[in-house]
Amino acid sequence: xxxxxxxxxxxxxxxxxxxxxxxxxxxxxxxxxxxxxxxxxxxxxxxxxxxxxxxxxxxxxxxxxxxxxxxxxxxxxxxxxxxxxxxxxxxxxxxxxxxxxxxxxxxxxxxxxxxxxxxxxxxxxxxxxxxxxxxxxxxxxxxxxxxxxxxxxxxxxxxxxxxxxxxxxxxxxxxxxxxxxxxxxxxxxxxxxxxxxxxxxxxxxxxxxxxxxxxxxxxxxxxxxxxxxxxxxxxxxxxxxxxxxxxxxxxxxxxxxxxxxxxxxxxxxxxxxxxxxxxxxxxxxxxxxxxxxxxxxxxxxxxxxxxxxxxxxxxxxxxxxxxxxxxxxxxxxxxxxxxxxxxxxxxxxxxxxxxxxxxxxxxxxxxxxxxxxxxxxxxx
Numbered sequence: 471x472x473x474x475x476x477x478x479x480x481x482x483x484x485x486x487x488x489x490x491x492x493x494x495x496x497x498x499x500x501x502x503x504x505x506x507x508x509x510x511x512x513x514x515x516x517x518x519x520x521x522x523x524x525x526x527x528x529x530x531x532x533x534x535x536x537x538x539x540x541x542x543x544x545x546x547x548x549x550x551x552x553x554x555x556x557x558x559x560x561x562x563x564x565x566x567x568x569x570x571x572x573x574x575x576x577x578x579x580x581x582x583x584x585x586x587x588x589x590x591x592x593x594x595x596x597x598x599x600x601x602x603x604x605x606x607x608x609x610x611x612x613x614x615x616x617x618x619x620x621x622x623x624x625x626x627x628x629x630x631x632x633x634x635x636x637x638x639x640x641x642x643x644x645x646x647x648x649x650x651x652x653x654x655x656x657x658x659x660x661x662x663x664x665x666x667x668x669x670x671x672x673x674x675x676x677x678x679x680x681x682x683x684x685x686x687x688x689x690x691x692x693x694x695x696x697x698x699x700x701x702x703x704x705x706x707x708x709x710x711x712x713x714x715x716x717x718x719x720x721x722x723x724x725x726x727x728x729x730x731x732x733x734x735x736x737x738x739x740x741x742x743x744x745x746x747x748x749x750x751x752x753x754x755x756x757x758x759x760x761x762x763x764x765x766x767x768x769x770x771x772x773x774x775x776x777x778x779x780x781x782x783x784x785x786x787x788x789x790x791x792x793x794x795x796x797x798x799x800x801x802x803x804x805x806x807x808x809x810x811x812x813x814x815x816x817x818x819x820x821x822x823x824x825x826x827x828x829x830x831x832x833x834x835x836x837x838x839x840x841x842x843x844x845x846x847x848x849x850x
Contacts, residue, residue: 565634567791568843571841571843572787572788572843574841575838576756576760576761576787581789584623585785585788586622586705586747587607587623588623589618589623592607592615592618593615603711603751604707604751604775605751605755605759605766610711613711613715614748617748618748620722621721621743621744621746622743622746623747626701632660634791634792635659635789635790635791635792636658636660637658637660637661637790638655638660638795638847639779639795639796640661640663640664640676640796640797641664641795641796641798641799642665642667642810642811642813643797643798643799643800643810644808644811644812645797646672646675646797647675647812649796649848650674650675651675651847651848652673652674652675652676655677655679656677658794660681660682662785662786663680663682663683663684664689664779664782665685666690666697667812667813668696669697670696670697672812675812676812680698681703682702682703682705683703684705684707684749684778685704685707685778686706686709686713687712687717687731687735688735690739691736692738693740694739695740703746704745705747705748706746707778707781708751709775712727712731715727715730716735717746721741721743721746753781753785754781757776757784758775761784762780762834774825774826774830775825776831777826777831779798780831783835783838794844794845794846795835795844796848799832799849800818800821800832
């Protein structure tokens with residue numbers, strides 16, 4: 471028993487000696503019995519482990535941060551700038567901003583004139599219009615009186631209830647093709663379209679919502695229900711007295727007029743008179759005299775007239791709190807084969823005989839963009 475105990479004690483001393491030597495070399499974790507040694511060695515091992523792995527940790531951290539940055543930048547890149555108005559439903563409406571900026575472009579800017587002509591104004595006209603169509607109603611009061619008797623001038627109740635009028639004016643330009651902004655256009659409170667530009671078949675690029683459609687007889691679709699909503703306002707933009715007469719014959723079902731148009735307008739126009747409005751020529755006058763700065767004193771000499779699109783933008787600037795545009799701008803005159811419309815192949819050459827100066831209008835719209843008066847949904 472004595473020999474065995476001594477042998478055991480010797481073995482334990484040898485074992486302790488070997489463990490101490492191994493601990494000095496850093497190859498063995500201290501035994502739980504040596505608490506004081508364990509406290510000294512653990513921080514050492516932790517620091518040593520970090521030193522050995524720090525480049526891996528930094529590398530993983532760098533990759534993680536890079537992934538986070540890429541995700542955020544990708545989201546920002548693909549959130550359209552024009553969708554800003556709809557990212558936060560509680561966003562405050564930019565009241566008066568359009569009015570302040572419009573005053574920089576349009577002298578004596580005011581929102582007092584009504585959008586549409588009123589019947590009561592043509593029973594006893596206190597101040598006769600200074601201009602003939604398209605800038606006034608001088609000389610056409612009689613036919614206009616009959617026309618206004620069966621149409622309306624009021625704004626729909628859903629317009630009047632709007633706390634913030636966010637408007638999109640959708641042009642007919644080729645830039646809309648494959649733009650994929652149809653869903654964004656549908657988000658606007660008021661969507662203004664032009665002439666006979668179709669919606670059916672192009673919903674992905676131009677949307678489906680139509681609040682107002684501005685047109686003149688030659689650009690009217692024979693069936694307005696095809697590409698409009700049931701409550702769409704059909705707004706006549708009269709360029710000449712024959713335009714009022716065409717509308718009167720259609721709505722009163724009189725003998726159709728076939729002469730006096732550069733293109734035969736529809737002989738049958740299936741529209742509800744309650745949805746028809748007559749645009750106030752005031753906005754054509756503003757577009758010509760104040761936006762394009764045409765000399766109004768010599769109107770009878772001028773061949774140039776504003777396009778329906780520019781008139782629509784001018785209308786929106788006098789009515790909306792937010793004005794965004796899409797599908798405006800024409801291809802350069804050098805690109806003679808490029809279509810100017812998203813729905814049909816008509817080249818810029820056809821505009822030469824239209825009486826519109828598209829280069830002049832492009833400069834006016836660019837000035838609006840520079841002032842922040844309007845924002846562009848498509849490149850211009």
